[in-house]
Amino acid sequence: MLIFIIAIALIVIYAGKILTPFLAALVIAYLLEGIISWFTKKRIPRIIVVNIVFLTFISFVIGIMLWAFPEIGRQAKQIGSNIPLYIEAGQDIILKLPERYPDLISTEQASTAVRHINREVTTFAQTALSGGVIKPLFWTVTVIIYLILVPVMVYFMLKDKRTIFSYCKRYLSVSNPLLKSVWHDVDKQIGNYIRGKFIEILIVWFVSFITFTLFELQYAMLLSFIVGISVLIPYIGATIVTLPIAIVAFVQWGIGSQFYLLMGVYLVIQILDGNVLAPLIFSEAVNIHPVAIIVAILVFGGIWGFWGIFFAIPLATVIKAVIDAWHSGLEELEITSTDT
Numbered sequence: 001m002l003i004f005i006i007a008i009a010l011i012v013i014y015a016g017k018i019l020t021p022f023l024a025a026l027v028i029a030y031l032l033e034g035i036i037s038w039f040t041k042k043r044i045p046r047i048i049v050v051n052i053v054f055l056t057f058i059s060f061v062i063g064i065m066l067w068a069f070p071e072i073g074r075q076a077k078q079i080g081s082n083i084p085l086y087i088e089a090g091q092d093i094i095l096k097l098p099e100r101y102p103d104l105i106s107t108e109q110a111s112t113a114v115r116h117i118n119r120e121v122t123t124f125a126q127t128a129l130s131g132g133v134i135k136p137l138f139w140t141v142t143v144i145i146y147l148i149l150v151p152v153m154v155y156f157m158l159k160d161k162r163t164i165f166s167y168c169k170r171y172l173s174v175s176n177p178l179l180k181s182v183w184h185d186v187d188k189q190i191g192n193y194i195r196g197k198f199i200e201i202l203i204v205w206f207v208s209f210i211t212f213t214l215f216e217l218q219y220a221m222l223l224s225f226i227v228g229i230s231v232l233i234p235y236i237g238a239t240i241v242t243l244p245i246a247i248v249a250f251v252q253w254g255i256g257s258q259f260y261l262l263m264g265v266y267l268v269i270q271i272l273d274g275n276v277l278a279p280l281i282f283s284e285a286v287n288i289h290p291v292a293i294i295v296a297i298l299v300f301g302g303i304w305g306f307w308g309i310f311f312a313i314p315l316a317t318v319i320k321a322v323i324d325a326w327h328s329g330l331e332e333l334e335i336t337s338t339d340t
Contacts, residue, residue, distance in 0.1 A: 013303055021146055025153035027310075030194045032057055032158060050158045058151060068221060075222035079248075089251045090117065182321045189321075190314045196281040201228045204273055211269065215262050217245075218252055231273065232310055234293055238270045292316060 011019070032053050039049040091114045098107045157164065205228025212220035223245055230237030245266060253259050296316040300308035308315075 021149045022153060024146065025150045025157060027194055028057075028150065028154045029157040030191050031198055032154070033161075034191060034195050036158060047159065050155070054155055054158060068225065071221045072225055075219040079219050079222065086247055086251055087117065089247075182318070186314070186318050186321050189317045193314050193317070197232065200231050200273070200277060200281055203277060204228045204231055204269070207269055208266075211265055212262075215258070215265075217262065218248055223248065227269075231278075233297060234313070236294070236297065238274070242266070 035053050036046065036049050039053075040046050094110050094113050094117075097105045098110050205224055208227040209220055209224035212224055217223065226241050226244065230241040233240070246263060249259050249262050293313060293316065296312040297309055300312045300315055302308070304311075
């Protein structure tokens with residue numbers, strides 16, 4: 001079991017980028033398997049359910065892409081062209097700090113901070129433009145490959161699930177109690193986590209979009225999408241995404257009642273998500289301490305980037321399942337030795 005876990009970890013670390021389409025397909029397959037399993041329990045042939053669910057999901061994704069993504073792209077381009085306005089607003093705030101807090105910051109310190117910001121922004125812009133046409137072309141080809149490979153792999157993972165499992169059983173010691181215990185816990189928790197996160201992203205995205213639209217906040221679609229995606233990073237994502245929302249609201253309205261009201265409603269959304277929605281969706285999830293979750297995000301995110309962050313909780317679940325199963329095995333061994 002230890003050798004198996006180490007081998008999987010090495011493959012993920014050193015071949016993660018190559019396997020990204022496969023892992024993306026695996027995530028989607030887990031997402032759809034819950035629906036398929038529910039229908040198959042009603043004695044509906046699996047092949048029929050797979051075809052219907054797969055085509056429905058593809059239609060849903062295409063609808064989202066046609067409705068939301070063009071607007072997100074347009075708003076991202078627009079906000080990129082307005083970056084100088086946000087930089088200027090930030091500089092004004094910094095330059096006014098010596099007037100409001102003369103005992104804490106001097107005019108020279110404020111000017112130095114502004115020059116440092118301008119230098120960092122210039123460096124970032126030069127780095128972003130250094131790729132020329134190569135990077136956009138590379139990303140275009142990558143997206144096309146994903147759009148073809150991922151759906152094909154998802155379909156065959158769902159359609160031939162039993163065949164794939166039978167093939168794996170030939171080479172894995174399925175009679176091993178430790179392996180069976182770990183696999184049962186991990187399979188259940190990863191499935192619950194992926195389906196739960198998908199639902200949570202859609203709900204938070206939709207509620208945030210309605211809220212920002214009612215407030216007539218600029219870039220409502222883009223900002224609400226970022227808020228929805230931020231739930232992938234527990235505890236940290238909500239804090240990070242607050243900054244762009246506050247900046248856009250400040251530049252649009254300044255510090256006033258509208259600004260405070262928006263930020264107050266946004267805070268309510270985050271509180272409801274963290275204390276009502278997430279516990280309701282993940283009621284069957286393994287109880288992992290927040291400190292352990294944050295450590296898992298930092299460790300796996302540093303090793304594997306976005307996918308490490310996304311799989312931080314499932315990977316932490318794997319580690320916890322192994323430790324629990326191992327501990328249970330040791331306790332059973334001690335009991336058996338004592339009885340003997």
